[in-house]
Amino acid sequence: MMIVTTEFVPNHEIKELKGFVKGSTIQAKHFGKDILAALKNVIGGEIKEYEEMMTHARQVAIGRxxxxxxxxxxxxxxxVRLQTSSVMSGAAEIIAYGTAVVVESN
Structure with missing residues (x-):
């Protein structure tokens, strides 16, 4: 499956439009990781715990x-576009969406 953010696939011709597709997931913060993140928020630095969570969530949404x-x-x-929104305190939805097509190489 080719997934691109452009409106075309280089060196390919769009043969058929299949329509809108999407995939999403909702991720909640882990209590233990939330404590570590709060400490980093005070002292500064990258919050890898949330970065890992969001990377995983993006992969799940794109896969779906x-x-x-x-x-x-x-x-x-x-x-393809990605969007995130807060659904409740401590939880976020990641949605991936785009247009499904059938392409053939030129």
């Missing part, structure tokens, strides 16, 4: 979007 595209018969997703 790709599954949605495969189910529609696509072999690529173009115009």
């Amino acid at each position: 979007m790709a599954e949605d595209a495969r189910a529609k018969g696509a072999n690529a997703v173009i115009g």
